[in-house]
Amino acid sequence: MNETDKTMEFTTANLAAWEEAAPIHGRQNQAQLMEAFRKPGFSCLDEVETRRLEALGVAGKDVAQICCNNGRELLSVKGMGAARCVGFDGAQGFVNQGRELAEAAGLSVEFVCTDVYDIDEGYRLSFDLATITIGVLSWMPDLERFFSVVGDLIKPEGALFIYEQHPIVEMIEPADADAPIVWELPYFNKEPCVETDGLDYYSGEKYDAKPVTSFPHTMADAIMAGINNGLAVEHFEELPHHISNSRWNVENSGIGLPMCYTLVLRKRP
Numbered sequence: 001m002n003e004t005d006k007t008m009e010f011t012t013a014n015l016a017a018w019e020e021a022a023p024i025h026g027r028q029n030q031a032q033l034m035e036a037f038r039k040p041g042f043s044c045l046d047e048v049e050t051r052r053l054e055a056l057g058v059a060g061k062d063v064a065q066i067c068c069n070n071g072r073e074l075l076s077v078k079g080m081g082a083a084r085c086v087g088f089d090g091a092q093g094f095v096n097q098g099r100e101l102a103e104a105a106g107l108s109v110e111f112v113c114t115d116v117y118d119i120d121e122g123y124r125l126s127f128d129l130a131t132i133t134i135g136v137l138s139w140m141p142d143l144e145r146f147f148s149v150v151g152d153l154i155k156p157e158g159a160l161f162i163y164e165q166h167p168i169v170e171m172i173e174p175a176d177a178d179a180p181i182v183w184e185l186p187y188f189n190k191e192p193c194v195e196t197d198g199l200d201y202y203s204g205e206k207y208d209a210k211p212v213t214s215f216p217h218t219m220a221d222a223i224m225a226g227i228n229n230g231l232a233v234e235h236f237e238e239l240p241h242h243i244s245n246s247r248w249n250v251e252n253s254g255i256g257l258p259m260c261y262t263l264v265l266r267k268r269p
């Protein structure tokens with residue numbers, strides 16, 4: 001089996017697991033989000049993300065979000081005055097939730113259900129800005145090809161904004177605020193990690209979940225994959241706050257690890 005087929009085998013299996021999780025997330029979030037988005041100007045973006053997007057200037061820009069989930073962040077970006085907005089996600093259930101939220105918000109945002117490795121050629125060079133947030137890179141078996149696909153979506157001199165959990169945090173076993181810190185994996189580990197606990201990172205609901213495989217990438221892997229695919233580093237900041245739902249003990253411990261980062265890569269002309 002060649003690398004492309006192997007990648008697709010992993011992502012197809014993972015997307016089946018995301019599909020299974022979509023109605024579970026929906027039961028927990030959708031009604032609340034529908035109500036929130038009915039109010040004009042609602043944004044789910046935190047201060048860090050908002051400030052960085054304002055600095056990049058989203059008003060009037062064509063924006064894509066890769067692995068957009070239910071689109072709540074992209075809808076918030078649209079609310080900041082972005083022009084064409086397209087969200088790509090491989091789980092139809094999340095795409096449907098995104099469309100429903102867009103309708104509630106009265107905002108025109110397109111949602112496309114596709115594996116990111118299979119995004120239609122027709123979207124090439126279509127966007128001034130692409131965004132990737134919280135919990136995407138570790139699902140990508142082939143980071144180089146991922147950045148190649150995403151880089152292709154961006155117009156020359158356009159930007160890619162990434163707001164992600166820091167990979168160092170992913171070495172630690174997820175736990176509640178008062179649980180001890182258990183260092184589970186070496187930072188330079190390259191072995192894929194298979195889990196069967198399910199993808200309900202909102203309430204931890206247990207169900208008979210399909211297995212998912214995640215892929216460890218160091219901070220340098222992410223930055224270099226961007227550079228190797230025609231993108232130049234414009235901004236990089238490691239930050240101490242927690243942006244996932246899973247490692248409250250690390251934030252609580254005060255040991256001072258970077259918990260997330262913002263990275264802006266600019267497409268070379």
Ligand SMILES: C[S@@+](CC[C@H](N)C(=O)[O-])C[C@H]1O[C@@H](n2cnc3c(N)ncnc32)[C@H](O)[C@@H]1O
Pocket residue numbers: 011014015018019067068069070071072073088089090091094114115116117133134135136139
């Ligand atoms: C952790 S969620 C992203 C959460 C989002 N940033 C938010 O806060 O709502 C990861 C998303 O990536 C999508 N995804 C994972 N692998 C994918 C792939 N190969 N192609 C397209 N979407 C994928 C999943 O369906 C899921 O919606």
